[in-house]
Amino acid sequence: MNPTIDQMHAHRSVRKYTDDPVSAEHITQAMRAGQMAATSSAVQPYCVIHITDSTKRQQIADLAGPQQKVHDCGAFFIICADLRKHMLIVEKTGQQYDSSLEAFLVGTIDASLFAQNFNLAFESLGYGTCYIGGIRNDLPLLDKILNLPQGVCPLYGLCVGVPDESPSSRPRLAPDAMLFENTYPTDAETHAGINRYDEAYTTYLTERGAQPSTWSAAIAKKFSYAARPGLGDFFRSKGASLD
């Protein structure tokens, strides 16, 4: 393999950090590397909000779980789809900004292509990281804490810090259950891939001393109700079209 692929394989979500700070130089290096990710027609429809204010960090830690690591980690960032730059440019020309789901979708995609580079760059510099979907528990409150203008749509957070734990790697679905040729497989094939993964997942949990269970049991529980209702209303209230 090679150092880049090895770095990807070294990924673990890290949830405990030392008190060491994340240097400003490293943040700039990770930004520049992150921004090298492709972006649709150079649109760059994303931004990052670095939360340095301790009170705001604690408020966000509380709404995201609570997850105290959001407050305690070396640096905490919020990754946003950013339609505002484009709104301001269009309005300056006297036209009206108009968009469909395409703009929000590209915002989410390009923010995430950036974020994975940003994240991997931090890991390559010796930091541990953890994405925080929990900020979507209460986006209206987050919006108030950060006083965000129209067009700025927070998607998820990222904790970064010097690792204070060495977690093991959680197994993934086998590549042949994720990569298909020319079409999607039959339901029988999909179930077979899930069954194989359930076995690997149970072994992983058992080896960690956790209660043995299966991936599909967790999934069945998670997708039998509509999680985090109101996200659509929130993003529409910030000027994103979802149509």
Next chain:
Amino acid sequence: MNPTIDQMHAHRSVRKYTDDPVSAEHITQAMRAGQMAATSSAVQPYCVIHITDSTKRQQIADLAGPQQKVHDCGAFFIICADLRKHMLIVEKTGQQYDSSLEAFLVGTIDASLFAQNFNLAFESLGYGTCYIGGIRNDLPLLDKILNLPQGVCPLYGLCVGVPDESPSSRPRLAPDAMLFENTYPTDAETHAGINRYDEAYTTYLTERGAQPSTWSAAIAKKFSYAARPGLGDFFRSKGASLD
């Protein structure tokens, strides 16, 4: 810096490829490395469809532009948000699958965290790549070509091949126009960052011998109308909730 960050800086979208194939071993390596990206609660809500059928490739090349590179590149993949695995698991338990925008959003985010690793892994193996948003020109037609079941939502394509060109790097917005502290900047600050970038962008175009223009002129044109209408209807027709 380090080899991983250097690899990110080496990124260029490559649009011309030699006739050399992409090896099956490299595809598996890139899949495994891609799948090491974080995924929310291990949900893994994405899949990749490798288009090896030449007729289908040409049909997709046509609807995506036409963009002949989609047909001609060494390997072409379609990255999808995949809610189907979860639908099948929930239905097997006798419950009803239910979701909100959260599921589609996490599908899009996690697919893209995967895709950026997948893409960077291919680049680290010596290939050139280009994301293809053009598949969203006609998702109902793509859906027919691939015969996709409920829950599978194509997001974008990825061309991979041995580079047959060495394009220069397009400049990005400055990090201080993308990374903010605790809130979003004022409109005056945003406009100042755009103006600085417009200058760099014009220089880049001029140096390439292209018609000099600005980034903001391209953006003003692009966001004065709702591009690709109907995406929301399409994803809803595949069982995704956007509420």
